[in-house]
Structures are given as structure tokens and as C-alpha cells.
Amino acid sequence: MAAEKQISASAGKRASLRAGIAIGIFVGLIALVYVLQPDSFSRWITAFHVIAVIAWMAGLFYMPRLFVYHTDAQPGSVQSETFKVMEGRLLKVIMNPAMMISWVLGLYLAWSVYGFQGGWLHAKILLVILLTLAHMHQSHAVRQFSVDAPRRSARYWRMMNEIPTVLMMLIVILVIVKPF
Incomplete structure (x- = not known):
């Protein structure tokens, strides 16, 4: 019974509503900071940007792990249907909003x-574009899994799990070290 509550359409709508409310609160918080702390606004935006990036990266790291387990689940099984819900909510409620906030705040900064200006910044933007392509690849896979389309192997998803990790490491080095 508890599993049925988690995969119902109304539970998904409530999760989407909560995500929308959270984004609204986030935008309101940014506006409040702009009004109350205009001198430190860029530092606040940097903090919010880092928070959004952490949420986005958590999703990019976790989604391929879900795919590894989903690949082993029999299509149509309760386990497979549960993974579909988990993947869909992770994408729609966490990853997509976090990616959009990361992009908007990152471009503002x-x-x-x-x-x-800066070669390091151009390189970082290129790597973030590649990270966005990895996100889009995962989004496509969520849609494929949701209709029980042919699946890639668990080994493939284990390897794909490494791409966001390598990109994240390179981005952090560029931001902190600014080598060029």
C-alpha cells in the first residue's frame, strides 16, 4: 500500500507543486537579498549558485546508479515501476530546477x-555545456525507461556515471585555480 501511494499520479503532482513552490521561494529569497543586502548581492548569488550546482551534481551522480538497478529489474514489475517514479521525480523535481538555477545564476555571475572575460571562464562554460549534454542524455534515458524501451547495459550506466564526475572535477579546478 505504501508503494502505491508513492507511485500515484496525485503524489507526483504534489511533488511537482512542492518543487514549484520551492523555486518561487528561492526567487523571492534572491529578490529579498537584492533589496536588503545590495552590497553583498554577488556573494549571495555565488552561494545560491553553489547550492544549485550541488543539487544538480547530486542528481547527475545518482541517476546513473538508478539506471544500473533499473536495468536489472524486469520491465513491468513493481520494482521497475518504482524506479520509473524515482527517476522521473529526481529529474523533474531536483535535477531540472537545479540545472536551470545553476545556469541562470552562473551566467549572471x-x-x-x-x-x-578569462580563458578559464570560457573553458568552464564549455565544460558546463558538456555537463548539460550529460543531463540531456540522462533525461532521454528516463523517457526510454518510462516506456520500457530497449535498455543499455548496467555496465554502460556505470561508465556513464564517470562523465559528470570528471567534468565536475575539471570545472572546480578551473574555478578555483583559474589557470589561464
């Missing part, structure tokens, strides 16, 4: 703090 690139413009307001750095004036889009």
Missing part, C-alpha cells in the same frame, strides 16, 4: 563579476 559570469556577466556581473567577470564580464565574460
Whole structure:
């Protein structure tokens, strides 16, 4: 019975509503910071950007693990249906909003703090584009799994799990070290 409650359509709508409310609160918080702390606004935006990136990366790291386990589940089984719900909610409620917030705040910082100057910043943006492509690949896989389309192997998803990790490491090095 508890599993049925978690995979019902109304539970999914409630999760989406909560995500929308959270984004609204986030936007309101940014506006409040702009009004109350205009001198430190860029630092606040940087903090919010890092929070969004952490949420996005958590999803990018976790989703391929779900795919590894989902690959082993028999299509149509309760286990497979549960993975479909988990994957869909992770994508729609956490990963997509976190990616969008990361992009918006990151581009704001690139413009307001750095004036889009610096080789390291251009390299970082390129790597973030590649990270977004990895996100899109995972989104496509969620849609494929949701209709029980042919699946890639668990080994494939274990290897795909490494791409966001390597990109994240390179991005952090560029941001902290600014080598060029």
C-alpha cells in the first residue's frame, strides 16, 4: 500500500507543486537579498549558485546508479515501476530546477563579476555545456525507461556515471585555480 501511494499520479503532482513552490521561494529569497543586502548581492548569488550546482551534481551522480538497478529489474514489475517514479521525480523535481538555477545564476555571475572575460571562464562554460549534454542524455534515458524501451547495459550506466564526475572535477579546478 505504501508503494502505491508513492507511485500515484496525485503524489507526483504534489511533488511537482512542492518543487514549484520551492523555486518561487528561492526567487523571492534572491529578490529579498537584492533589496536588503545590495552590497553583498554577488556573494549571495555565488552561494545560491553553489547550492544549485550541488543539487544538480547530486542528481547527475545518482541517476546513473538508478539506471544500473533499473536495468536489472524486469520491465513491468513493481520494482521497475518504482524506479520509473524515482527517476522521473529526481529529474523533474531536483535535477531540472537545479540545472536551470545553476545556469541562470552562473551566467549572471559570469556577466556581473567577470564580464565574460578569462580563458578559464570560457573553458568552464564549455565544460558546463558538456555537463548539460550529460543531463540531456540522462533525461532521454528516463523517457526510454518510462516506456520500457530497449535498455543499455548496467555496465554502460556505470561508465556513464564517470562523465559528470570528471567534468565536475575539471570545472572546480578551473574555478578555483583559474589557470589561464
